[in-house]
Amino acid sequence: MANARLLLVEDDRALADLVTFHFERSGYDVTRTGDGEEALILVDEVKPDVILLDWMIEGISGIEVCRRLRRRSTTANVPIMLLTARGEESDRIRGFETGADDYVTKPFSPRELVARVGAVMRRVRPALAGERLAYADIEMDTAAHRVRRGGELINLGPTEFRLLRHFLEHPGRVFSRERLLDAVWSHDPDIDVRTVDVHVRRLRQAINAGDRPDLIRTVRSAGYSLDQEA
Structure with missing residues (x-):
């Protein structure tokens, strides 16, 4: 992870x-602030590869910073890990629903934190950095804007292409309709969550043509995921 850019938002100096020391020793370039407003500015300047975000910070709360970052197209897919003293299940669920990729309860081991950030980045960033995404027998060339399944070209509309790209960038992960709205439609207020169902259905029809196995799993009361076990 040498030279990966990390934005640390923590007001406990x-x-x-301590966190900065351990991440810099592990090869990260660390930018830090203790203020939510400044974090929203820094994220555009630094363009971090990963964000460590304390829930309780000065100004805008960490959970609100997370929510706003997920609504921006430029930061919708940046890995965010919440740091918090709030360990209740309801708090963890709220954090994940807001868009956090992981959740670490204080006190924590700095070495474990470095390892968990590395795991999140290995899962997310390589797919975002490349021009070719693949899962099972689906291949996407993001530069040429082409999708193939089993070697055969599949024609997708622009929205279905963005939707499939998001799934390919996060295989196996379940996304609620609200999260998909944020990621694919940038939470356009004119778009209803039911629109997600329509486009998922169109995507399914396109990639499953010819009686191919359905790779999109519907999770009751939760959302959708790209999953070979579907």
């Missing part, structure tokens, strides 16, 4: 010093 002693903890921020």
Whole structure:
């Protein structure tokens, strides 16, 4: 992970010093702030590869910073890990529903934190950095805007292409309709969550033509995921 850019949003100076030390020693370039407003500005300047975000910070709360970052097209897919003293299940669920990729409860081991950030980045960033995405027998060339399944070209509309790209960037992960709206439609207020169902159905029809196995799993009361076990 040498030279990966990390934005640390933590207003506890002693903890921020400790976390910065461990990540810089592991080869990260760390930018830090303790203020939510400044974090929203820094994210455009630094263009971080990963964000460590304390839930309780000065100004805008960490959970609100997370929500706003997920609504921006430029940061919708940046890995975000929440740091918090709130360990209740309801808090963890709220964090994940807001868009966090992982959730670490204080106190924590800095070495474990570095390892967990590395795991999140290995899962997310390589797919985002490349021009070719693949899962099972589906291949997407993002530069040429082409999709193939089993070697055969599949024609997708622009929205279905963006939707499939998002699934390919996060295989196996379940996304609620609201999260898909944020990621694919940038939470356009004119778009209803039921629109997601329509486009998922169109995507299914396109990639499953010819009685191919359905790779999109519907999870009751949760959303959709790209999953070979579907």
